[in-house]
Amino acid sequence: MGSSSTTFLLFLLSLATLTLSQLNDVYFQHDCSDTSGNYTANRPYETNLNTIISRFATLTDFNYGFFNLSAGQSPDKVYSIALCRGDTNQDACNTCLNYTATELKQFCSRNKAATAWSQFCLVRYANRDLYGQLENDPRTCAFNPMNASNPDQFNQTLNELLNELSAEAAAGGPLRKYAAGNATVGSSQTVYATMQCTPDMDEQNCSTCLNFAINEYQSCCSTRLGCRVLRPNCVLRFETNQFYNQTAVPLPSPPPSPTTSPSPTASFSPTSPPTSMASLEFPAFGFVFALFLTLSSMLLLN
Template sequence: MAMAMAPSSSRVISLLLCLLFTLISHITAQPSFLYHFCMNDKGNYTENSAYHTNLNTLLSTLSSNTEVDYGFYNFSQGQGSDKVNAIGMCRGDVKPESCRSCLNDSRVLLMHRCPNQKEAIGWYDNCMLRYSNRSIFDTMEPDPTYFLWVGINATDMNQFIQVLRNLLESLRTNASSGDSLKKYAAGSTAGPSFQTIFALLQCTPDLSEQECDDCLVRAISNINDRCYGLTKCRIGKPSCNLRFDTSPFYDSTADASPSSPSKESPPPPVTNTNATSTKGKSNSTGIVIAVVVPIFVVLVLLISVCIFIRARKRKRSFHNHNDTNNNISYWLPTKKGG
């Protein structure tokens, strides 16, 4: 005879199913990075440590700050060995609301992709976020570098390369000469075969003009490594990035100058400590982990629900059987090998 499930059991199962739905919804809604690096050689932090608390507080503050509207955030939290430094930079044509939304997505995903890592960096299409336990302000860092490209060769390769080089050199000068709030330049030019070439260059504005220029020179030279003769390419570094395409990808109506030129960027502590990391680390491992781990958690929870329901039914059936014989009995799992 089938037995009705106890109200307490129904509440527990409903709660578990609600948690599962919330987890699945969060995983589905979270966009993936274009690329990211976990600096495994820079040290780890433990859960609920002072560093972990400072990191959570700092990234939450950074992504919700409404006073900064020029797309660059450089804040610190904590003291001594527990101090966390973070930089968030949005693409120069991105509006403040979209910028904060992008950085909020970044803080959630970067800590998930690089659990317990004291230093990490990740790029979305609209923003870049990095954090570290060392000073990362006012310091040009050309590595690690990521490349994203599409294997479409230009029809007139030599002419395309020459036109692209001229455009990038012009934009490099404009970007590096920007002020302490924004070092960004975007533009287009007519290319061969009736194509238009669009390009964008940007540095973190805490760099000097010379440091920005040096970083962009390195990025432009990296085109020869992976993107020579191709019509679409992105190259990202901690301190600068570039992108070119034969399709428009930026808001040409956005003002390249800072929206609030009277504001000053918060003065961070200055340190000349540079970091190095392996160039070109694959992002595929992080994508697999991000997908497999949540699925595994979901499966474990589902199995737990099934075991719980089955155990409840077996326990109730057993007790009912013994109660009819006026006996007191205890249900125990069958011992293997017994």
């Protein structure tokens, strides 16, 4: 083989290596559950799990980044909950979910239940329904090894910010429970944070999960310049650099409120919408006016 061919081949190999390395998410964390049992290779449970994983790459309904999926029939039915960060668009969300679920299955081969967190998403699957279940485990914490130069002031500012974001995220509706914001520490440093729950959590459960996350941050990475607290139903993250997009994908506007309200004592048939006063008055006026024109014409003819 000539030198030019060898050089070109080495170039392709280096390019392939670079591409593969870029696919590795340095934020990837996972947990393989040993309490839910194992499945046998090439049996219905694995088939159902593969079905769910394959759907992540081809999801057409964005659903604001939250998915509750299942495949198969009991006793081999697989359930999955997946969540993308609130500022993530559909393409990035699909890519993250597909990558995370695929990696999770490889790391937790044969485990019926497993959880993984990536930079932009969370994926869980199990042999039981996960929807609406507030759970304490699995959980983990990862932090920046650098400490704040003014730890007391940093922690006070951060705690105030996290409490505000926790209330905002918990009050989010059934489509998305996500909040992002920043605060200034002293005169020069800014801390950025996001907090998010899976939307199947009601306000109380979301608040509970985020409060647990705040307590974990205080014991795991207090005074650190960055931290991620990862739980089954919620995620907390803060950094001293802006790691999130300033604007999240907009949610649909609420339906407009009616201009008139029915009397509290009024009742309506389920199949008949309430009628406004305007629709009652104008047809009656039109009828009288038409009758007046008719009578006038008859008088003129006579």
